[in-house]
Amino acid sequence: MSAALLAYVPTEDVGMIVAAYTLVGVAGAGLAWRVLRKGRRLTRRVPKEEWPWT
Amino acid sequence: MTSSRTGTGTGATRVLGLATLAMFVALLAFGLFNSPADAVQRDSVRILYLHVPAAEMAYVAFIVAAVSSAAYLWKRTRSRAWDRVANASVELGVVFTGITLATGMMWGRISWGVYWDWADARLVSTLLLFVMFLGYLAVRRLDGNDDQRARRSAVVCLVAILDVPLVHYSVEWFQTTHPVSSLETPGAIDGTFRFLHFWGLVTFLLGYVWLMMHANRIAMLEDKVAGEDLAVAIAERQREGVVPGATHGTAGVAG
Numbered sequence: 001m002s003a004a005l006l007a008y009v010p011t012e013d014v015g016m017i018v019a020a021y022t023l024v025g026v027a028g029a030g031l032a033w034r035v036l037r038k039g040r041r042l043t044r045r046v047p048k049e050e051w052p053w054t
Numbered sequence: 055m056t057s058s059r060t061g062t063g064t065g066a067t068r069v070l071g072l073a074t075l076a077m078f079v080a081l082l083a084f085g086l087f088n089s090p091a092d093a094v095q096r097d098s099v100r101i102l103y104l105h106v107p108a109a110e111m112a113y114v115a116f117i118v119a120a121v122s123s124a125a126y127l128w129k130r131t132r133s134r135a136w137d138r139v140a141n142a143s144v145e146l147g148v149v150f151t152g153i154t155l156a157t158g159m160m161w162g163r164i165s166w167g168v169y170w171d172w173a174d175a176r177l178v179s180t181l182l183l184f185v186m187f188l189g190y191l192a193v194r195r196l197d198g199n200d201d202q203r204a205r206r207s208a209v210v211c212l213v214a215i216l217d218v219p220l221v222h223y224s225v226e227w228f229q230t231t232h233p234v235s236s237l238e239t240p241g242a243i244d245g246t247f248r249f250l251h252f253w254g255l256v257t258f259l260l261g262y263v264w265l266m267m268h269a270n271r272i273a274m275l276e277d278k279v280a281g282e283d284l285a286v287a288i289a290e291r292q293r294e295g296v297v298p299g300a301t302h303g304t305a306g307v308a309g
Contacts, residue, residue: 012163014097016098016161017097019160020157023156024104024157025078036268
């Protein structure tokens with residue numbers, strides 16, 4: 001939101017809007033980090049030739 | 055260079071992941087800075103750019119899980135692959151539903167003055183959907199072999215999916231506080247909202263596909279590792295003279 005718009009939006013509303021975008025960003029990043037970490041851990045245990053998708 | 059690389063990523067998933075990230079950053083920029091305030095909803099409309107696509111992706115994820123569960127239960131198509139897809143899709147569906155509920159509460163605080171209204175059919179049926187699919191994830195963690203777990207959870211999924219039409223049509227059937235879909239009402243919203251809704255939906259869809267691909271690869275590797283661990287354990291027990299034969303060893307072992 002531009003500075004001019006911010007002046008018209010109640011502070012609590014801005015907080016809610018920013019919180020909503022932050023929540024989605026954090027949830028997405030958390031999920032991505034979880035699957036990538038788990039994938040790295042498991043692929044270290046299985047030889048690359050045996051990965052089912054290669 | 056790629057031979058030493060570990061992880062479930064491939065060229066396709068990397069492109070998909072980067073596209074999702076770029077589209078989310080653009081959604082953030084459009085939603086927070088570029089989009090004008092709505093004439094009726096004012097700035098709270100910015101939350102709907104996340105809330106509506108998240109709800110639609112929750113539907114998609116649960117429907118994919120239900121179709122996969124049905125395919126697993128049907129003997130002709132029974133395959134562990136269907137169970138893996140169902141499990142991964144429910145996990146993501148629960149996250150999308152959680153986001154829908156949380157962003158909906160934030161929108162409600164601005165528009166209605168309250169976070170929650172127990173008398174609203176859409177809110178309560180969505181919460182019920184969330185709890186039922188949490189139950190699905192709990193059922194998956196019960197004891198039993200792979201087939202028992204897959205069948206039990208497939209049945210739970212097919213029961214829980216019955217709530218999806220209730221959630222979707224609750225705004226028409228019960229007409230409580232939650233507004234009806236603006237997207238389905240001609241002239242109710244302008245082009246900006248339509249565009250950002252579409253953008254958000256594609257962003258979430260790409261993220262869903264990316265996560266599903268990784269989750270499936272992880273599940274395949276977990277099955278492989280569990281099978282190998284079991285074979286090693288049986289061999290060790292045989293050496294100790296505890297297990298006389300190895301052919302019947304897998305029944306009833308939880309992975």
